[in-house]
Amino acid sequence: MISAGENTADVAALAFRAYVKDRRIVIADASSVSRANLAQTLVNLGAKSANLALSSSYADAEAEIARTKPQIVVCDYDLGNQRGLDLLQRQRTCNEGSKDTLFVLVTGNSSQTAVARAAEEDVDTYILKPFTAAVLRASLIRAALAKSIPNEYARTIDEGKKLLAANQFDDALKAFERAISLDQAPALACFYFGQTQLMKQATEVAEDSYNKGLTYNRIHYKCMVGLFDLFMSQKRHIDAYETVKRISQYFPANPARLNSVLKLAIMTQSYDDVEKYYQMFTKLDERNDEIIKHVCAALVVCGKYYLQKNFKSRAIELFNKAAVTAGGRVKILQEIIFALVEHKLGKDAQVFIQRFPPETHETSTYLALELLIADQLVENVGVVLQKARALVSQGIHDPIISEILIRRSVEAGFQDTAENEARAAAQRYPDQKNFFERLPRSKPKA
Amino acid sequence: MAKNKPPAPEFVPIPIEALIQPKDFKSFETLITMKNTTTAGELRKQGAIQIVEFLERGMVLEAPTRFCQKSHYLVLTFETDIPGQYEKYKFNTGARVESAEPTGDGRDTVTVSLIQTDNSEWDRFQSLFGNRQAEIEGFLRAAKGGE
Numbered sequence: 001m002i003s004a005g006e007n008t009a010d011v012a013a014l015a016f017r018a019y020v021k022d023r024r025i026v027i028a029d030a031s032s033v034s035r036a037n038l039a040q041t042l043v044n045l046g047a048k049s050a051n052l053a054l055s056s057s058y059a060d061a062e063a064e065i066a067r068t069k070p071q072i073v074v075c076d077y078d079l080g081n082q083r084g085l086d087l088l089q090r091q092r093t094c095n096e097g098s099k100d101t102l103f104v105l106v107t108g109n110s111s112q113t114a115v116a117r118a119a120e121e122d123v124d125t126y127i128l129k130p131f132t133a134a135v136l137r138a139s140l141i142r143a144a145l146a147k148s149i150p151n152e153y154a155r156t157i158d159e160g161k162k163l164l165a166a167n168q169f170d171d172a173l174k175a176f177e178r179a180i181s182l183d184q185a186p187a188l189a190c191f192y193f194g195q196t197q198l199m200k201q202a203t204e205v206a207e208d209s210y211n212k213g214l215t216y217n218r219i220h221y222k223c224m225v226g227l228f229d230l231f232m233s234q235k236r237h238i239d240a241y242e243t244v245k246r247i248s249q250y251f252p253a254n255p256a257r258l259n260s261v262l263k264l265a266i267m268t269q270s271y272d273d274v275e276k277y278y279q280m281f282t283k284l285d286e287r288n289d290e291i292i293k294h295v296c297a298a299l300v301v302c303g304k305y306y307l308q309k310n311f312k313s314r315a316i317e318l319f320n321k322a323a324v325t326a327g328g329r330v331k332i333l334q335e336i337i338f339a340l341v342e343h344k345l346g347k348d349a350q351v352f353i354q355r356f357p358p359e360t361h362e363t364s365t366y367l368a369l370e371l372l373i374a375d376q377l378v379e380n381v382g383v384v385l386q387k388a389r390a391l392v393s394q395g396i397h398d399p400i401i402s403e404i405l406i407r408r409s410v411e412a413g414f415q416d417t418a419e420n421e422a423r424a425a426a427q428r429y430p431d432q433k434n435f436f437e438r439l440p441r442s443k444p445k446a
Numbered sequence: 447m448a449k450n451k452p453p454a455p456e457f458v459p460i461p462i463e464a465l466i467q468p469k470d471f472k473s474f475e476t477l478i479t480m481k482n483t484t485t486a487g488e489l490r491k492q493g494a495i496q497i498v499e500f501l502e503r504g505m506v507l508e509a510p511t512r513f514c515q516k517s518h519y520l521v522l523t524f525e526t527d528i529p530g531q532y533e534k535y536k537f538n539t540g541a542r543v544e545s546a547e548p549t550g551d552g553r554d555t556v557t558v559s560l561i562q563t564d565n566s567e568w569d570r571f572q573s574l575f576g577n578r579q580a581e582i583e584g585f586l587r588a589a590k591g592g593e
Contacts, residue, residue, distance in 0.1 A: 032555075110474045110578050111473040114473070129496075130497035130575060219589055220588065
């Protein structure tokens with residue numbers, strides 16, 4: 001005798017069989033054993049072997065997706081040096097307009113950062129390796145049926161989204177209101193209700209609606225992002241900062257968002273936060289290149305702030321942290337040197353120029369910065385001029401070199417040289433033409 | 447029937463320290479040691495052997511080709527490093543190779559059945575992954591909220 005539970009499972013399995021039987025599928029996994037195992041499971045669930053394409057690398061999977069336009073992609077989170085998750089956009093592009101495509105991650109990566117990124121990208125399901133056949137089957141079936149046979153709540157939201165896309169705001173609102181009444185925790189319907197209110201410029205109602213969604217579900221990604229975007233558009237930086245911190249807490253390590261956290265920390269003058277953030281960052285074993293750049297940039301901005309407030313040692317401490325973290329990144333070191341020279345701290349700048357990697361020592365950027373520091377530290381105008389001319393005669397050009405050459409020529413009474421160099425610089429750097437044309441006639445720096 | 451408006455969510459300010467948790471960046475890592483008691487060979491290298499699937503009383507492993515063959519007896523040791531937990535979880539078991547099929551790229555699909563296994567330890571080992579799977583599904587459901 002079939003029990004009620006078994007009956008439901010059988011019905012779901014049959015529905016999945018109907019869903020999968022004519023669909024094209026790409027399985028991307030570096031492990032041949034996993035590929036074979038997943039393929040066999042899908043065939044057992046009703047997929048046709050002829051519709052399956054197996055890829056062992058990201059590039060291969062990308063080519064297969066372009067060629068076969070699969071409705072179903074099953075892939076590992078990590079595919080060599082690339083993220084299998086990035087194949088999702090490829091699949092969406094190939095199947096534009098299709099609503100029942102399926103993107104499934106089957107991976108040994110159990111980290112919260114990977115899971116959160118998958119949630120942000122709206123993957124259909126995430127299956128952890130090693131799995132049991134029952135978990136794999138149930139997860140695939142659940143994800144597919146949610147797409148192919150949506151419940152009334154999902155259907156009503158979809159209807160509202162269509163109305164929203166057609167700018168029929170009032171009808172869309174009615175649909176989303178109806179959806180809200182159809183679910184115990186209708187955070188998604190609240191989000192779309194808020195989005196529609198936002199389109200109608202009803203920002204207060206939109207904010208209420210996102211907040212309402214979050215009362216049902218504190219980690220609802222779209223509601224949190226909706227709220228954050230709203231606060232940013234209203235320049236409510238303190239609220240935006242709290243919201244982006246909340247998002248980052250649940251959805252960690254998204255470089256773009258961490259950048260927002262750091263930017264908002266600075267905009268809200270929460271400079272201590274930047275330092276704390278740096279402390280946490282140093283504890284990480286793996287540091288993503290983008291996060292390194294953002295952290296360094298934030299430390300430099302904080303350092304500049306402390307320089308303005310005349311807290312020199314604090315600023316130098318932050319610059320040191322940025323320089324160490326930057327690991328020879330020229331732009332970060334350049335920013336630090338500019339800030340120090342601007343505050344007449346040429347001797348400190350000398351310490352930082354030593355951090356430039358040896359292979360950069362012949363570049364115009366490095367040589368220009370060296371001259372910039374010398375310009376501040378060397379009292380003899382003739383010596384500075386000689387250095388600047390030597391660089392130009394070697395064909396090394398940089399706006400800094402031109403500026404110093406012009407300014408120092410004027411100071412030494414070589415007005416013609418200054419005028420000639422100003423004309424050359426104005427031609428070489430057209431975006432700074434006005435600056436260079438005026439420079440020979442401007443007052444010497446104190 | 448109109449629902450009552452829920453109260454506004456009460457959020458406590460998030461300390462910046464909460465934003466980067468080193469454990470969030472870490473995945474489960476399992477070091478698998480395979481001793482082949484039939485051939486006296488031993489394999490112990492991170493990543494050399496992978497568990498692909500749990501079976502009811504066994505598992506499907508991916509291993510270097512020809513390390514074991516059908517009917518060989520193995521001793522398997524699993525040491526799983528779980529993010530945020532100080533101690534590694536260890537599980538040892540005997541196993542018999544039911545099949546070892548080459549996949550053509552220097553790897554074999556090895557299906558083993560467990561022998562001389564402490565059932566509660568086996569259940570506990572599987573539940574490490576099963577519990578994390580349940581957490582992941584719960585998180586996805588909440589984050590997406592019915593999309």
